[in-house]
Amino acid sequence: xxxxxxxxxxxxxxxxxxxxxxxxxxxxxxxxxxxxxxxxxxxxxxxxxxxxxxxxxxxxxxxxxxxxxxxxxxxxxxxxxxxxxxxxxxxxxxxxxxxxxxxxxxxxxxxxxxxxxxxxxxxxxxxxxxxxx
Amino acid sequence: xxxxxxxxxxxxxxxxxxxxxxxxxxxxxxxxxxxxxxxxxxxxxxxxxxxxxxxxxxxxxxxxxxxxxxxxxxxxxxxxxxxxxxxxxxxxxxxxxxxxxxxxxxxxxxxxxxxxxxxxxxxxxxxxxxxxxxxxxxxxxxxxxxxxxxxxxxxxxxxxxxxxxxxxxxxxxxxxxxxxxxxxxxxxxxxxxxxxxxxxxxxxxxxxxxxxxxxxxxxxxxxxxxxxxxxxxxxxxxxxxxxxxxxxxxxxxxxxxxxxxxxxxxxxxxxxxxxxxxxxxxxxxxxxxxxxxxxxxxxxxxxxxxxxxxxxxxxxxxxxxxxxxxxxxxxxxxxxxxxxxxxxxxxxxxxxxxxxxxxxxxxxxxxxxxxxxxxxxxxxxxxxxxxxxxxxxxxxxxxxxxxxxxxxxxxxxxxxxxxxxxxxxxxxxxxxxxxxxxxxxxxxxxxxxxxxxxxxxxxxxxxxxxxxxxxxxxxxxxxxxxxxxxxxxxxxxxxxxxxxxxxxxxxxxxxxxxxxxxxxxxxxxxxxxxxxxxxxxxxxxxxxxxxxxxxxxxxxxxxxxxxxxxxxxxxxxxxxxxxxxxxxxxxxxxxxxxxxxxxxxxxxxxxxxxxxxxxxxxxxxxxx
Numbered sequence: 191x192x193x194x195x196x197x198x199x200x201x202x203x204x205x206x207x208x209x210x211x212x213x214x215x216x217x218x219x220x221x222x223x224x225x226x227x228x229x230x231x232x233x234x235x236x237x238x239x240x241x242x243x244x245x246x247x248x249x250x251x252x253x254x255x256x257x258x259x260x261x262x263x264x265x266x267x268x269x270x271x272x273x274x275x276x277x278x279x280x281x282x283x284x285x286x287x288x289x290x291x292x293x294x295x296x297x298x299x300x301x302x303x304x305x306x307x308x309x310x311x312x313x314x315x316x317x318x319x320x321x322x323x
Numbered sequence: 324x325x326x327x328x329x330x331x332x333x334x335x336x337x338x339x340x341x342x343x344x345x346x347x348x349x350x351x352x353x354x355x356x357x358x359x360x361x362x363x364x365x366x367x368x369x370x371x372x373x374x375x376x377x378x379x380x381x382x383x384x385x386x387x388x389x390x391x392x393x394x395x396x397x398x399x400x401x402x403x404x405x406x407x408x409x410x411x412x413x414x415x416x417x418x419x420x421x422x423x424x425x426x427x428x429x430x431x432x433x434x435x436x437x438x439x440x441x442x443x444x445x446x447x448x449x450x451x452x453x454x455x456x457x458x459x460x461x462x463x464x465x466x467x468x469x470x471x472x473x474x475x476x477x478x479x480x481x482x483x484x485x486x487x488x489x490x491x492x493x494x495x496x497x498x499x500x501x502x503x504x505x506x507x508x509x510x511x512x513x514x515x516x517x518x519x520x521x522x523x524x525x526x527x528x529x530x531x532x533x534x535x536x537x538x539x540x541x542x543x544x545x546x547x548x549x550x551x552x553x554x555x556x557x558x559x560x561x562x563x564x565x566x567x568x569x570x571x572x573x574x575x576x577x578x579x580x581x582x583x584x585x586x587x588x589x590x591x592x593x594x595x596x597x598x599x600x601x602x603x604x605x606x607x608x609x610x611x612x613x614x615x616x617x618x619x620x621x622x623x624x625x626x627x628x629x630x631x632x633x634x635x636x637x638x639x640x641x642x643x644x645x646x647x648x649x650x651x652x653x654x655x656x657x658x659x660x661x662x663x664x665x666x667x668x669x670x671x672x673x674x675x676x677x678x679x680x681x682x683x684x685x686x687x688x689x690x691x692x693x694x695x696x697x698x699x700x701x702x703x704x705x706x707x708x709x710x711x712x713x714x715x716x717x718x719x720x721x722x723x724x725x726x727x728x729x730x731x732x733x734x735x736x737x738x739x740x741x742x743x744x745x746x747x748x749x750x751x752x753x754x755x756x757x758x759x760x761x762x763x764x765x766x767x768x769x770x771x772x773x774x775x776x777x778x779x780x781x782x783x784x785x786x787x788x789x790x791x792x793x794x795x796x797x798x799x800x801x802x803x804x805x806x807x808x809x810x811x812x813x814x815x816x817x818x819x820x821x822x823x824x825x826x827x828x829x830x831x832x833x834x835x836x837x838x839x840x841x842x843x844x845x846x847x848x849x850x851x852x853x854x855x856x857x858x859x860x861x862x863x864x865x866x867x868x869x870x871x872x873x874x875x876x877x878x879x880x881x882x883x884x885x886x887x888x889x890x891x892x893x894x895x896x897x898x899x900x901x902x903x904x905x906x907x908x909x910x911x912x913x914x915x916x917x918x919x920x921x922x923x924x925x926x927x928x929x930x931x932x933x934x935x936x937x938x939x940x941x942x943x944x945x946x947x
Contacts (some may be wrong), residue, residue: 228559235558250384250447253367262379265583268581281912289917316653 360550361518363490365797366541368525369570371507371532373579374614374894380507380532380624382525386450387488391437392423396476396485398462401483405456409444410451417441438447441485444494450487456487492523495532497624499916503582505638506575506616506738508532509624518545529636531573531792533739538795539572556677571795571803576612581605584909585615589883592902593619596888598866602640602770603902604882605910608778608871610808611787613736614879614910616640641734641741644767645865645886648854649836649895651763652709653869655822656701658724659716661784661815667698667822671711678707681754685710685762688853701826702835704851706762713761721757722749727814728776730768735811736789741779741890744768763854770867774882777850777869780823781877784815824848828874837896839905840868844918845911848874849903851895862890868899872907873919881906 240323272279329448342350371380388410395402399421407414424436445453458481466477508530512523522543527533544836549560585603593601593777622635637643659665676691677684685707692705700708713721725731731746745767747756759765771789779786788809797804815823827848830843836851849870856863866888871880883899883906892898911918 231559232557237554238558239556247447253381253383254447257381257383257496257498260381260496264379264499264502265579266500268500269583271859281909282915283912284916284918287915 327814341914358549360548360556361520361550362546363517363520363522363554364544364546364565364567365491365493365524366520366543366567367492367569368495368541369572369798371539372572372574373577373582374575375578375580377579378498379503379575379577379579381498383446383494383496384491384891385443385494386445387443387492387523388441388445388450388453389486389488390421390439390441391484391486392421392439393435393437394476394479395421396423396480398480398590399839401460401462402457405460406441406453406485409452409456410445412442422943431768442457443492445487446494455486461762476941480946490520490522493525495525495624499579499583500625501621502579502586503577503615503617504530504624505618505636505640506530506577507624508534508739509627517543518547520545527588528737529740530638530771531575534737535573535792535795539570539573542568544568555784569798571797572800574793575796576610576614576790577609577616580913581910582615582617584913585906586617586619586621588902588905588909589619592883592898593750596866596885596892596898598885598888600639600886600896601902602882602884602886603906604640604770604774605906606774606778606789606880608781608787608877610776612790612792612793613807616791635662638738638740639886640770641736641738642769643886644742644744644769645856645884646764646766646854647768647773648763648865648867649704649706649709650773650777650850650852650867650869651705651766651768652712652761653699653780653823653827654724654728654730655709655713655716655721655761655851656697656826657780657815657819659697659712660722660822661724661819662716662720663935664715664717664937665697665712667696667826669697669758670694670706671700673700673705673707673711676707678710678758679712680714680758683755683758685758698826698829701823701831701850702829704830704836709761709763710758713757716761718749718752718757721760722746724814725760725766727786727812728779729772729811730766730776734769734771734789735809736771736777737792737806742769744772763852770882770884773867774869774880777871777882778880780827781819781848781871781880783817784813786811786814791826801900824874827870831870831900835896836894837868837870837900839896840870840907841902842872842904842907842911842920844920845872845907845916846874846919847872847907848877851900853893853895856887861886864890864893866893866895866898868895868903870903870907872911873916875919878916879907879910879914881910887915 336346365384367384368382370378370382373379384624390400399418402421403414403418406412407417410417420439420441421441425676426436428434460481462477466474469477477776482786492512497504497507509528510525510532511528513526514521515524516522524540524543527536527539532539544565547562547565548564549557551557554826579773589601589603601619603615603617604613616638618637618639620632620635622631660667671694673687673692673695675693676687679685687706687708690703690705692699692703692708695703695705695707695708697712699705700712716724725746733741733743747766751762755900756765775786775789788811790806790808792806797803826852828846829835830849830851831837833848837849840849840851841847847870849868852865852867852869853866854865855861856865865884865886867882867884869882871877880904883902888898912915
């Protein structure tokens with residue numbers, strides 16, 4: 191028997207040691223892996239928290255800019271700005287407005303304007319004042 | 324030796340039992356208290372927008388800046404000097420706040436205040452400046468040479484002495500300032516508990532802010548989590564995480580442009596006529612949509628406080644009632660025409676200005692009318708003529724039409740504080756009441772009720788419910804709920820409306836009571852009102868003009884009311900009429916309402932050809 195054990199192959203003799211080594215490596219690796227994973231989770235959590243903070247900050251900035259925009263768009267602010275820039279802009283008067291209406295085609299194929307008399311006159315004057323080349 | 328070892332192990336065992344068994348509950352609770360944390364996610368209050376999407380009210384997250392005086396020690400002067408300009412506070416006052424205050428608790432143990440609120444509503448930008456100022460604070464000592472303990476003291480002072488409340492507060496902002504203040508209302512802060520944490524929340528106190536408080540306020544969220552020793556969150560240990568739900572945006576039918584026009588013209592009218600208050604309403608008769616609603620004097624909801632007079636806070640358009648005076652004749656004559664008890668051309672004798680009825684003497688103010696047609700009674704605003712029309716109509720029918728036009732009931736506008744006015748039941752009427760009510764006395768109405776009644780005439784006789792809110796939308800601008808126009812009832816027939824419009828058109832013509840309300844490019848139909856305020860001998864008046872245009876296809880109804888104008892000039896036609904005209908001209912141009920009149924100024928062709936008309940965009944600015 192003893193002779194037989196002596197003559198056992200290296201694989202048989204180092205097998206248990208290899209197994210033990212592999213088990214140790216597995217356990218050790220698992221431990222290291224667990225710690226690495228926990229570190230990763232903490233790091234990702236930290237990154238997530240930072241990004242959430244940044245998102246909140248951007249939201250706050252967005253609402254601040256929105257408020258600023260609303261202030262700039264308020265009628266009083268626009269009026270003040272108009273006065274400052276002295277652009278001479280004013281509300282369009284009814285005589286300055288031309289409404290473009292698609293005229294229905296008559297059976298003869300000639301378009302007719304279905305506008306109130308006052309407006310038709312504006313439209314006609316407008317056409318006369320700037321003839322199409 | 325062995326005995327010692329046994330004793331040592333026994334001691335350790337006892338300690339272990341004490342910690343893990345006897346004091347387990349207390350200690351684990353204390354540990355959890357230090358580790359676990361609830362973070363509150365405040366919900367953003369929704370915006371209030373006008374019909375074109377302009378922001379009328381918005382919310383901004385702000386900080387409440389606090390201090391821990393125990394970490395400041397005797398350095399309050401240095402800290403106050405650095406922070407006072409950033410907190411916009413007096414330096415001495417701030418230094419006093421930062422002084423350490425000691426007190427004794429119930430057990431007699433001496434404690435110091437570690438929580439002092441320095442300022443609320445500090446913007447994030449200002450808070451960043453405060454943090455930067457604290458970081459770069461210098462105390463005039465070489466800190467490198469100090470002991471470790473002293474260095475830690477200065478480090479704590481810079482990093483922890485000034486801090487903010489964990490939950491952000493909200494600041495309500497009204498970018499337009501006083502614009503539509505009475506419609507928007509204002510908010511106040513209240514505390515509520517969320518998951519055991521006190522959270523400051525905005526609550527609407529008036530106007531749309533109060534009426535739509537539950538829609539504007541979202542739902543507060545929270546997060547159960549754990550923190551490390553540096554009070555940094557350990558995201559890994561998050562448990563519950565409930566996101567907050569922002570409030571809904573309220574989109575009004577109000578147009579900021581029209582509102583601004585109304586308010587600026589009312590302000591001019593206030594200067595000219597010196598009333599104690601002036602009110603204006605712009606309505607689309609076909610839908611009941613309110614485009615503008617203004618009351619002067621007003622207030623700035625951004626700076627609401629003890630200095631704002633209480634009277635200025637009232638939205639008098641819905642909270643105040645008055646005897647309508649002659650504008651009410653439009654209601655009485657409409658009713659009589661609808662019942663066919665009179666015709667427009669029927670002649671009534673107006674008693675030469677003095678009419679004795681039921682033991683009372685009625686007068687036509689400043690006039691001695693003889694025979695007048697019913698149309699002329701409206702055009703010239705004869706009290707005696709209107710009284711006779713009312714008498715012909717009869718008490719029961721007059722009362723029915725008064726109620727049908729919406730008087731005596733709240734109009735149903737979505738604003739708090741609306742009153743219903745006073746319309747007595749017929750059984751409580753005196754004998755003279757029928758004549759008084761026909762003249763617009765003996766009952767009280769709100770300006771809004773009166774405007775909606777005239778709008779009903781403009782809207783083919785159909786009374787609409789006033790609509791102030793167009794729809795509600797979420798933060799992604801997705802519509803959640805739309806408020807549809809609501810017809811209350813058909814009050815008078817379309818034939819009657821045609822007759823009434825025919826009469827009301829003449830009110831603004833020469834010979835009528837309000838030629839100053841006529842427009843160049845539009846036919847106007849309207850009615851003036853000049854009511855005496857009780858006591859009637861006090862020479863206090865209530866003047867008004869309500870009109871709509873274009874008269875035969877009304878797009879807009881505008882009402883102007885003056886409470887106690889200068890007694891030297893108080894007739895509705897000469898006080899409210901010109902204001903109506905100024906508002907109408909600007910609103911018509913702003914909304915690009917189609918003209919129905921050819922004005923004399925349009926005649927010279929050369930003038931127009933040298934200044935050719937332009938196609939304009941909806942904003943009213945020339946397109947380029």
